[in-house]
Amino acid sequence: xxxxxxxxxxxxxxxxxxxxxxxxxxxxxxxxxxxxxxxxxxxxxxxxxxxxxxxxxxxxxxxxxxxxxxxxxxxxxxxxxxxxxxxxxxxxxxxxxxxxxxxxxxxxxxxxxxxxxxxxxxxxxxxxxxxxxxxxxxxxxxxxxxxxxxxxxxxxxxxxxxxxxxxxxxxxxxxxxxxxxxxxxxxxxxxxxxxxxxxxxxxxxxxxxxxxxxxxxxxxxxxxxxxxxxxxxxxxxxxxxxxxxxxxxxxxxxxxxxxxxxxxxxxxxxxxxxxxxxxxxxxxxxxxxxxxxxxxxxxxxxxxxxxxxxxxxxxxxxxxxxxxxxxxxxxxxxxxxxxxxxxxxxxxxxxxxxxxxx
Amino acid sequence: xxxxxxxxxxxxxxxxxxxxxxxxxxxxxxxxxxxxxxxxxxxxxxxxxxxxxxxxxxxxxxxxxxxxxxxxxxxxxxxxxxxxxxxxxxxxxxxxxxxxxxxxxxxxxxxxxxxxxxxxxxxxxxxxxxxxxxxxxxxxxxxxxxxxxxxxxxxxxxxxxxxxxxxxxxxxxxxxxxxxxxxxxxxxxxxxxxxxxxxxxxxxxxxxxxxxxxxxxxxxxxxxxxxxxxxxxxxxxxxxxxxxxxxxxxxxxxxxxxxxxxxxxxxxxxxxxxxxxxxxxxxxxxxxxxxxxxxxxxxxxxxxxxxxxxxxxxxxxxxxxxxxxxxxxxxxxxxxxxxxxxxxxxxxxxxxxxxxxxxxxxxxxxxxxxxxxxxxxxxxxxxxxxxxxxxxxxxxxxxxxxxxxxxxxxxxxxxxxxxxxxxxxxxxxxxxxxxxxxxxxxxx
Numbered sequence: 001x002x003x004x005x006x007x008x009x010x011x012x013x014x015x016x017x018x019x020x021x022x023x024x025x026x027x028x029x030x031x032x033x034x035x036x037x038x039x040x041x042x043x044x045x046x047x048x049x050x051x052x053x054x055x056x057x058x059x060x061x062x063x064x065x066x067x068x069x070x071x072x073x074x075x076x077x078x079x080x081x082x083x084x085x086x087x088x089x090x091x092x093x094x095x096x097x098x099x100x101x102x103x104x105x106x107x108x109x110x111x112x113x114x115x116x117x118x119x120x121x122x123x124x125x126x127x128x129x130x131x132x133x134x135x136x137x138x139x140x141x142x143x144x145x146x147x148x149x150x151x152x153x154x155x156x157x158x159x160x161x162x163x164x165x166x167x168x169x170x171x172x173x174x175x176x177x178x179x180x181x182x183x184x185x186x187x188x189x190x191x192x193x194x195x196x197x198x199x200x201x202x203x204x205x206x207x208x209x210x211x212x213x214x215x216x217x218x219x220x221x222x223x224x225x226x227x228x229x230x231x232x233x234x235x236x237x238x239x240x241x242x243x244x245x246x247x248x249x250x251x252x253x254x255x256x257x258x259x260x261x262x263x264x265x266x267x268x269x270x271x272x273x274x275x276x277x278x279x280x281x282x283x284x285x286x287x288x289x290x291x292x293x294x295x296x297x298x299x300x301x302x303x304x305x306x307x308x309x310x311x312x313x314x315x316x317x318x319x320x321x322x323x324x325x326x327x328x329x330x331x332x333x334x335x336x337x338x339x340x341x342x343x344x345x346x347x348x349x350x351x352x353x354x355x356x357x358x
Numbered sequence: 359x360x361x362x363x364x365x366x367x368x369x370x371x372x373x374x375x376x377x378x379x380x381x382x383x384x385x386x387x388x389x390x391x392x393x394x395x396x397x398x399x400x401x402x403x404x405x406x407x408x409x410x411x412x413x414x415x416x417x418x419x420x421x422x423x424x425x426x427x428x429x430x431x432x433x434x435x436x437x438x439x440x441x442x443x444x445x446x447x448x449x450x451x452x453x454x455x456x457x458x459x460x461x462x463x464x465x466x467x468x469x470x471x472x473x474x475x476x477x478x479x480x481x482x483x484x485x486x487x488x489x490x491x492x493x494x495x496x497x498x499x500x501x502x503x504x505x506x507x508x509x510x511x512x513x514x515x516x517x518x519x520x521x522x523x524x525x526x527x528x529x530x531x532x533x534x535x536x537x538x539x540x541x542x543x544x545x546x547x548x549x550x551x552x553x554x555x556x557x558x559x560x561x562x563x564x565x566x567x568x569x570x571x572x573x574x575x576x577x578x579x580x581x582x583x584x585x586x587x588x589x590x591x592x593x594x595x596x597x598x599x600x601x602x603x604x605x606x607x608x609x610x611x612x613x614x615x616x617x618x619x620x621x622x623x624x625x626x627x628x629x630x631x632x633x634x635x636x637x638x639x640x641x642x643x644x645x646x647x648x649x650x651x652x653x654x655x656x657x658x659x660x661x662x663x664x665x666x667x668x669x670x671x672x673x674x675x676x677x678x679x680x681x682x683x684x685x686x687x688x689x690x691x692x693x694x695x696x697x698x699x700x701x702x703x704x705x706x707x708x709x710x711x712x713x714x715x716x717x718x719x720x721x722x723x724x725x726x727x728x729x730x731x732x733x734x735x736x737x738x739x740x741x742x743x744x745x746x747x748x749x750x751x752x753x754x755x756x757x758x759x760x761x762x763x764x765x766x767x768x769x770x771x772x773x774x775x776x777x778x779x780x781x782x783x784x785x786x787x788x789x790x791x792x793x794x795x796x797x798x799x800x801x802x
Contacts, residue, residue, distance in 0.1 A: 045454075046450070047454060051446065051447040149568075161547050162471050162544050164474075164475065164789055164790060165789065252442075252446075253475030254471050254475055256471065256543070256544050258468065258543060258571075295447055314396065314435045315407075317437065318398075318399045318439060319399060
């Protein structure tokens with residue numbers, strides 16, 4: 001009824017090439033972002049900010065990075081956690097080794113270092129594909145895990161291998177309250193999402209998608225596979241590096257290599273698979289599913305138990321949580337193998353016809 | 359159609375539950391809330407569960423004794439699974455409940471590191487009895503961390519002292535080889551700094567042998583030990599890693615008598631499965647060991663377990679890790695008592711008041727004996743600058759069936775520990791841009 005696009009005619013190329021062609025979409029996104037910036041800080045409490053929203057935002061950014069590589073360029077990676085680690089430790093080293101380094105610059109430089117590392121470890125993609133590439137990218141994960149655990153220089157000779165940073169100061173704005181952290185991460189996420197959206201519908205994104213769909217055909221029409229694949233690795237690692245630096249600087253404050261272990265890589269890959277490969281919104285859905293759902297289940301189960309007058313032990317809760325979570329993953333993958341983003345798109349299609357479906 | 363139903367049901371469920379979740383909590387003024395971060399699932403559950411049972415049982419016992427000057431303790435458990443991010447989530451979830459948490463025990467070095475950043479902001483003291491970061495003993499930098507009655511540095515120091523005594527003096531350590539088999543995590547890496555310092559002082563050699571989580575794959579490590587033939591092996595293991603190490607030692611033929619574990623590697627779950635294979639294996643007992651015969655254990659059995667209120671199985675009461683949880687709870691409760699003595703008996707105290715209390719714990723032998731801890735612990739006295747309070751430890755040995763004390767009391771050497779604590783804490787302060795607390799600030 002409201003979501004109907006007939007009667008909307010584009011008369012200029014500019015109108016036809018907008019990021020969100022349909023005005024309803026455009027306004028919905030603007031409203032959502034405005035609500036996230038203005039409404040959410042008024043509504044939610046500290047627990048939501050620190051335990052749920054900030055991790056969700058940062059992991060969404062990381063999932064976006066993985067999605068660029070896996071969903072848009074078709075190169076599977078199991079080294080996402082390593083890219084985050086490189087970003088975090090590089091940013092940390094810039095921060096402590098360069099006097100007066102602004103935190104934001106350190107974070108971006110951390111991303112840049114991750115991009116360089118991504119190019120090096122993405123090189124095997126020029127020769128191997130698919131599952132073999134996934135195994136090759138594992139090398140990055142193990143190498144960087146090893147490097148940050150064993151090479152003392154990276155951790156500034158810390159006795160236990162863990163490092164810590166002071167609060168971020170951004171042009172006189174000290175980011176230490178939960179609301180500040182949320183707004184800062186949200187700002188970074190919005191900026192990077194806009195960048196991704198534009199990158200993906202531009203020349204570079206089209207090259208990636210061509211490579212993903214069929215690399216031989218892409219080569220035939222004049223796309224250089226080396227350039228396309230390595231830029232995808234670089235951009236994806238840049239996103240992951242920035243997300244890693246944020247994870248360390250904003251979310252944890254002090255961290256150890258275990259924060260970016262192989263589990264993190266798997267977690268990110270599952271996020272984009274469940275959320276939806278090749279859809280920006282899929283990164284957000286996936287991050288929400290993986291970050292929020294377990295916590296939600298964990299808090300909900302004792303409540304459900306108390307409705308029936310049962311006292312549920314925490315061990316049982318966490319077992320049931322894992323069972324339900326696993327079942328839901330299987331359920332979503334069966335109902336919609338293309339991810340939650342596709343489910344959302346189907347829903348939108350239905351909304352267009354509503355209330356008179358044919 | 360199916361999709362729509364699904365969407366409607368999901369959103370209705372979400373609305374209902376979020377309403378239930380945000381329902382305001384009411385609390386009475388004479389109650390004090392203790393969050394309990396525990397892990398009863400996952401790879402480390404066999405060690406985490408007795409600890410949590412001991413902790414909760416002591417809180418129940420305190421209530422059975424009539425509370426702290428009448429103030430009852432309420433508590434809520436949250437499962438961390440030993441994962442740092444879940445631990446942080448648990449902390450955030452519980453810290454505001456029932457009028458606010460007063461003291462938190464993270465029960466994992468990783469979670470301790472993460473919460474060290476948050477504690478000063480939230481003003482909730484962090485008690486890490488015997489674990490956590492060793493340099494947090496320096497209360498002037500780590501204002502909110504309390505590694506009460508021992509740190510890993512102290513533990514390693516006592517182990518070195520013990521082998522020096524066995525060898526007949528520190529000068530006899532020259533040229534000896536000590537292998538540290540450690541869990542490759544911040545926990546396992548903690549003792550390295552101290553061992554290297556001691557190695558420099560006495561001229562022995564330390565070889566570092568990391569074992570990856572969860573520690574079931576140690577063939578390569580023990581091959582190295584077979585080749586190097588170290589004079590002693592220090593085991594900084596955790597959970598299933600400990601029993602694996604002991605089995606590997608048995609297979610390699612390395613004498614268990616020359617193996618020394620830290621207190622996380624010196625409890626019943628670590629050796630039970632190995633049984634006779636672990637005979638002769640030694641471990642550090644930070645103050646206490648297995649204390650089935652102590653008065654406090656009898657009191658727990660009588661006032662808590664006999665009434666059907668016990669948290670875990672009955673035969674677990676008094677085991678090493680159970681006692682560790684129990685003593686951790688006791689120290690927090692005593693901190694609360696000290697705070698009440700200053701800020702009003704029978705009143706709820708805040709996190710800041712609790713910190714003052716924890717900094718002013720004075721437990722002499724008479725008080726400890728009175729509480730049923732005679733023979734279990736030595737006196738504890740904390741201060742603003744010293745958040746550890748006591749550096750006593752013993753060694754106990756597994757005889758195939760139970761742990762027996764086989765050494766006299768040792769005390770961590772302040773001359774070695776203090777400079778390391780000060781310099782490491784100083785480095786942390788510099789990184790985090792923290793100004794050391796002054797004597798004035800301590801009085802607050």
